Amino acid sequence: MKYFAKKLTITVATVLIVTLLIFLAFNIVPGDPVRMILGTEASQERVDMLREQLGLNASMPSQYINWVGGMLTGNFGTSIKYQKPVLELIGQRVGVTFTLAVMTLILTFAVAIPLGIYSARKRGKFGDKAISTVAMVAISIPGFYLGIFFIWFFGLKLKLFMPGGYVSYRTDISAFLKFLIFPSIVMAIPNIAVVLKYLRTSIIEELKREYVKTAYIKGNTAKGVLYKHVLKNAFVPIISLIGMITANALGGSIIVEQVFGIPGIGGLLIGSITSRDFPMVQGMVVFISLIIIIVNTLADVAVQLVDPRIKIT
């Protein structure tokens, strides 16, 4: 319990620091949100009125406290462009991005784990070298390029999906999922490369440990040593990668959603930035940061749970 309390404190502190940085960043950015709402032609009285209304006349610390306090009660502010609460707008879009991220995560691990194990078993041989080379290429290709290539090749050439033919999950859930397959592959490819390289290294490191020698002497075959002893130990560092991949998936979705025409939070964020919808952008950055922090914390806790050396009491 002591561990969880400590972890929770750290997480809350991280959230506070992140919100503070976001708040400062948006205060340093040039541009007056009031002028942005009313336009440059507005009269001084109206500007002063709105300024008072938005609480912009208060001191910076009290502005920050008001903002964070508002978020605690679920008030992330109001979008200037849509004139709706930020949280409501995110809520409308987040399901799509969330589905995409989950599909990416599943795909990443489903492909990377067998490949990583195979690579480690065949280390130095042709199969391993081929996988390493392909992985290197996969990490290097930018997501938007891969997305465009996928649209051209799988969409236009092979006609496996309809480019731009996004179907809402409210209309047809299976068509929705089908459309998300290719975008999630695009997002998963660099992650697969990272995870499999990590896993490969982790397994090879683990195979050098002394207990592996003991396991062989006890009569285990190479397979037995790998599956009964090494894998569980080798997976531990991989669990902490889940946090990183989630961050990648959320960040990557901003571009991939644009390329594939998926109405997720990525599109919303880009739209808000171009229309200078400050409260919207601010709210979304906080929201995305929160998710990444939460996932990372959960991954940390998971690492502790599988490690018997650390007793959680």
Next chain:
Amino acid sequence: MKSDAILETRNLVNFYDDSGLGLFGRSKKKQVLSDVSITIAHGEAFGIVGESGCGKSTLSKAVLGLIDYSGEIRVKGQVVSAKRTKSVRKQVQAVFQDPSGALNSKKRIGWTLLEPLRVHKLGTKDEQNDRVNQILELIGLDPSYKSRFPNELSGGQKQRICIGASLILDPELLVADEPVSALDVSAGAQILNLLDELHRKLNLSLLFISHNLNVVYYLCDRIAVMYKGQIVEQGSSDDIYRNARHPYTQALLAAVPDIDGTGGFADGNAAALREPSEHGCAYYALCPNASETCGERNPDLADVGGDGDEHLVRCYGS
């Protein structure tokens, strides 16, 4: 050659691949073992001493089938290769230097002790559990330890578990590679006593490897002294300890500190007396009484024991 030999090695040779990282680095091979031949009789405790890097651990790995080698290894008269069948593995078990590393930290002690029985499919579940309890009693630990993880145990207790896990298969030979050098003195002494007791009680054959001549002398019936991959002297413990003939063994003995503080350290990097010789004796560079012949040809192991006990020495001066 004794007919009841548990382990025989004949002319064991092993190379360590020392090719550098250089782009054009040719595969350089460094010889770690050269012509090592030992025989361990049933129920015998055989010790190997030598400084670090002399090849004693490589010898143990070869005996355990963990590395490739050329030459011949026989277990109970049967020639075995580095690729071992389960039944051969079962006969030769090992205890290593670092008990913390040798135990899988993610597995409970009970699992670790049961594993050999499961791998070899020995007995029913109940029989396996009985055997584990029996082994725990043998190594002097309470059955409650079964539910613990290795990190909850002390170094000495962990080494006991390692010994237990290797004995659970009823091996013919136990290879103990520096089993006490990672432990503090009192825990190490307890482990030595345990090994000695098991050796006597179970008539267990031991291949005991250490850099510490005192420890080997305490435990072993016969001792081989290794230097640079070769056996330079081999004989009964008493012969080696009291009647050492090879200058290297004598230097090792002189290095053993006495209780009164006399004695010193054998300096492996002592200033060489002369240029090392490629074809001559391995100890030529450091030997205080080397002659010209020593630099030209490596002496063979020759029996100098007149009293019937074999006492082999690789030295022209003996």
